[in-house]
Amino acid sequence: MKLLANDARFLPGHLDREAQQALVKTIRDVVCESPLFTPAMPKTGRPMSVRMTNCGTLGWVTDKERGYRYQAHHPVTGRPWPTLPQSLLDLWRDVAGYPHPPQACLVNFYDADARMGLHQDRDEKDFDAPVVSISLGDTCRFRLGETSRTGRTTSFKLHSGDVVVLRGRSRLAYHGVDRIYPGTSTLLKQGGRINLTLRRVTKPD
Ligand code: MD3
Numbered sequence: 001m002k003l004l005a006n007d008a009r010f011l012p013g014h015l016d017r018e019a020q021q022a023l024v025k026t027i028r029d030v031v032c033e034s035p036l037f038t039p040a041m042p043k044t045g046r047p048m049s050v051r052m053t054n055c056g057t058l059g060w061v062t063d064k065e066r067g068y069r070y071q072a073h074h075p076v077t078g079r080p081w082p083t084l085p086q087s088l089l090d091l092w093r094d095v096a097g098y099p100h101p102p103q104a105c106l107v108n109f110y111d112a113d114a115r116m117g118l119h120q121d122r123d124e125k126d127f128d129a130p131v132v133s134i135s136l137g138d139t140c141r142f143r144l145g146e147t148s149r150t151g152r153t154t155s156f157k158l159h160s161g162d163v164v165v166l167r168g169r170s171r172l173a174y175h176g177v178d179r180i181y182p183g184t185s186t187l188l189k190q191g192g193r194i195n196l197t198l199r200r201v202t203k204p205d
């Protein structure tokens with residue numbers, strides 16, 4: 001366990017190969033029920049390079065007209081998101097240090113050319129709850145900044161099986177994915193990287 005700046009907890013290699021393989025199976029089932037969609041930036045409609053889906057009672061989506069938001073249904077199929085798998089609820093319980101279960105699991109899929117620009121996650125109503133991130137497949141270069149866009153940033157690699165818990169000041173830190181290193185993992189037969197983020201969206205009652 002390593003403490004990064006601003007209260008982020010980095011748990012390198014938290015998931016062993018077997019646990020990673022089991023999660024990939026689980027996510028494959030989620031994607032079968034709830035296919036990957038291409039999110040679009042608010043206002044411009046510019047497509048993101050990362051493809052996404054969700055499981056849980058709420059999922060994060062974005063499109064040109066309505067922008068960033070959480071909603072209970074898949075934006076293309078209109079169906080409710082698949083339920084959050086037990087293994088992810090267990091992982092949250094083990095690492096989140098937060099007494100209420102996650103409501104959303106955003107599934108990001110990166111091909112070799114995908115990236116994610118520096119941003120804050122602030123579409124949730126509960127910033128007291130952490131965000132738990134799980135990396136699977138190819139290695140990426142991740143960038144973590146401060147709560148101001150102009151703050152200093154540091155970059156480090158995230159490998160398959162790494163878990164990061166963002167809480168405290170780091171919960172509102174700017175962050176992004178600079179690049180994927182293709183061919184660095186054999187976990188996904190077609191290559192690429194999957195990142196799962198477990199989130200609480202609403203304040204607990
Ligand atoms: C730092 N995903 O989905 S996960 C995202 O690897 C997102 O796909 C990246 O940023 C990915 O919004 C990074 C690590 C992460 C997630 C949430 C954070 C870092 C964070 C929230 C606050 C600060």
Ligand code: FE
Nearest residue numbers: 119120121175
């Ligand atoms: Fe984010």
